[in-house]
Amino acid sequence: MSEFARVLATLRQIRGLSPFFALDLGRPDESWHDGEALLDGGPALPDALDRIAARYRTAERRVAASLFFLGYTARLLSPVVAARAVDGVAPDVRPANLWWRYGPDGVQVRLKDPVAGVDVAESLEPVVEAIHAVTPVARGLLWGNAASSAAGALGTVGRGGVTGADCLALGAELFADPPLRGSGEFIPFPGEVAFRRRSCCLYYRLDGGGTCGDCPLPRR
Template structure:
C-alpha cells in the first residue's frame, strides 16, 4: 500500500470514530487561503483582527492565542488520533494546507494525503508567524498545542479506539521533547485521560469567558 493510500485509509478510519477527527483532502472552492499565507502577507493579521472583533477584545494577543488554539485543535486532533490507532498521520505543515476563517470559525484541509512529520516541525513556523502578529509568549502557544493534543487523546479513549493508558503513554511520548516538554502533566486517573497544562490560553480575559478544564489557573 502506498503512503497516500495509508494516509487516506487512516483519515477514513478516524473520521468514523468522531467528526472531531475529520480532515478533508484536496483543493477547496474559492475563498480559501494557501497555507503559505499563514507565514507571510496580510491573511493571518487580518484573521486575528476578525477574531478580536468577533469576541470583542482589545487584546490582540488574546485573539492570536484563540486562533492558534483553534488551529491546533483542527490539525493535531486527526494527527494524534492517527497515531493512537496505529495509522499514518497526515502532513499538516503549512505547505500542505488550505485554510479559511469565516462565520463557522477556522476550517482547514490538506492538499495531498502525504505522510507527516513531527508535531514540533509542523507547528514551529506557525508559532513564529503568530508571534510576529501579536506579543504572545511561545510557552503559551505550545501550551495550546499540548492542550489540543491531550484533548484529542481524551476523545480517542472515550471512543474506545485505544485505552486511556495507551493514550496517556502516547501523550507522554509526544510531549517528551522541547518545546512541548513541560507544557503540562497527565494526571493519574483510572480509565480517563486527565491533563493539566502549565499555561493559560487567555480565554478567561474575554467578556463571559471562563477557565478551560485543563487550565493552570483552575
C-alpha cells in the same frame, strides 16, 4: 499499500470520532487561503486575528492570537494524534500541505495531499513564529495551546476504544521533547485522560469567559 493509500485509510478510520477528526482533501474554493499565507507576512493572518478580536469583542490581540491557534491546533492535532493512536499514518500538516480559512465555524483546514507527516514541533513551529511576529503573545502559551489540543484529542480517542494506558503512553511520547516537554502533565484519573497545562490560553480575559478544564489558574 502506497503511502497515499495508507494515509487515506487512516483518515477514513478516524474521521467518525468527532468533527475535529475529519480532515478533508483537495483544493477548495476561493474563500480559502494557501497554508503558506500564514507565513508570508501578508494580510491573511492579521485579518483573521482582527476578525476573531471583533467576534469575541476583545481589544487584546494576543487573546485573538491564542484563540486562533487553539482552533488551528485542534483541527490539525486531532487527526494527527488519532492516527498515531490507531497505529495509522499521520498526515503531513505542515503549512505547505494545507488550505485554511477563518469563518463562522472558526478555523478550518484542509489537506492538499494525503502524504505522511513529520513531528508536531516541525509541523507547528513556523506557525508559532508567524503568530508571534504579528502580536506579542508568548511562544510558551501557544505551545501550551498545542499541548491542550493534543491532550484533548487523546481523551476523545480514549473514549473511542483505545485504552487509557495506550493513550497515556502516546502522550508521554508526544510530550517527551521540546517545545511540548514541560507544557503540562497528565493526571491520574480513573477511566479518563486528564491533563493540566502549565500556561493559560487567556480565554478568561474575554467578557463572560472563564477558565478551561485543563487551566492551571483557579476556576473563575
